[in-house]
Amino acid sequence: MELFGIIAVIVLGLILYFQLNKGKENKIDVSEFLPAWRMILIEKVAFYNSLNDGDKALFESDILGFLAEVRITGIEVSIDDIDRILVASSAVIPVFAFTDWHYRTNITEVLLYPGAFNANFETAGEGRRILGMVGEGPMNGTMILSKQALLNGFSNETDKHNTAIHEFVHLIDKTDGAIDGIPENLLGKQYVLPWINLIAKEIELIHKGKSDINPYGGTSQTEFFAVATETFFEKPWQMSERHADLFAELFKHYRVDPREY
Numbered sequence: 001m002e003l004f005g006i007i008a009v010i011v012l013g014l015i016l017y018f019q020l021n022k023g024k025e026n027k028i029d030v031s032e033f034l035p036a037w038r039m040i041l042i043e044k045v046a047f048y049n050s051l052n053d054g055d056k057a058l059f060e061s062d063i064l065g066f067l068a069e070v071r072i073t074g075i076e077v078s079i080d081d082i083d084r085i086l087v088a089s090s091a092v093i094p095v096f097a098f099t100d101w102h103y104r105t106n107i108t109e110v111l112l113y114p115g116a117f118n119a120n121f122e123t124a125g126e127g128r129r130i131l132g133m134v135g136e137g138p139m140n141g142t143m144i145l146s147k148q149a150l151l152n153g154f155s156n157e158t159d160k161h162n163t164a165i166h167e168f169v170h171l172i173d174k175t176d177g178a179i180d181g182i183p184e185n186l187l188g189k190q191y192v193l194p195w196i197n198l199i200a201k202e203i204e205l206i207h208k209g210k211s212d213i214n215p216y217g218g219t220s221q222t223e224f225f226a227v228a229t230e231t232f233f234e235k236p237w238q239m240s241e242r243h244a245d246l247f248a249e250l251f252k253h254y255r256v257d258p259r260e261y
Contacts, residue, residue, distance in 0.1 A: 033060040040085045044154045047093050047233070050261035059096065063088040070107055076123055077114040077147050086154050087112075087145070090164030093233060094172060097255035106174050112147045132167040134174065143167055161214075162230050169226040181221030186253045198249055199224050212242060233258050 038060070041048040048059055066088045072079060087110050095101040118127035121144065131149040135142035145164055153162035176184040181199060182192060199221045205211040206218035217227030231239050232250045236258040240247040251257060 037085050040082055045089050047261050062092040066091050071109040074112050079112055091168045108141045110143045115146050115148050132163040134170045166226045166230050169229045181225040
């Protein structure tokens with residue numbers, strides 16, 4: 001019991017230290033969207049470029065709100081405004097239709113690692129296959145992303161892959177209390193059962209090799225929701241043609257039709 005108590009005190013101390021020493025300088029405190037940031041959006045974010053002027057202003061406002069609430073910190077890597085704007089864009093895109101959405105209830109910091117990492121958060125050695133994750137336990141409120149994966153997600157917006165959007169979808173899923181692939185805060189109760197049934201059907205097709213959805217989506221309904229969302233925003237025309245029912249359900253979730261973008 002004494003050893004357990006010592007360990008508990010050490011863990012609690014580390015958590016407290018981590019929380020108290022988060023860099024406030026990594027939050028953005030400006031009231032006006034900077035022209036340089038707008039150029040980043042124009043050059044790298046297709047979703048933004050497809051919007052009309054009014055919606056572009058809303059998108060910029062949402063980015064300002066996110067950056068004011070969430071720290072973005074580099075771990076063993078330097079970060080710049082491109083990284084910050086792309087992280088914020090990844091957060092804004094899936095909830096753009098929700099004017100009152102805030103992530104502050106379940107995230108306070110995004111940690112950018114240089115590349116892939118392992119389950120022990122190590123950036124060197126074996127088992128480095130993770131590109132993004134939402135923290136739990138002592139890391140609750142923290143997201144970890146590979147900087148390289150973040151940049152890759154916006155360098156090719158038609159490859160069905162965007163790690164940062166994928167991880168923010170897990171956060172959206174988490175707002176109802178559980179990361180389970182059933183975003184009850186996006187769905188009306190009447191749509192929950194049809195969504196569960198559709199997930200089961202689509203995962204079965206993945207397992208049978210009869211789906212072009214990323215096979216990783218077949219590992220669980222949690223990952224299916226995030227993977228399907230990536231495809232919804234990255235290749236909406238392909239999804240609407242090959243997975244019409246799934247596209248229609250995700251349209252209900254996000255209240256936008258990315259084919260227009």
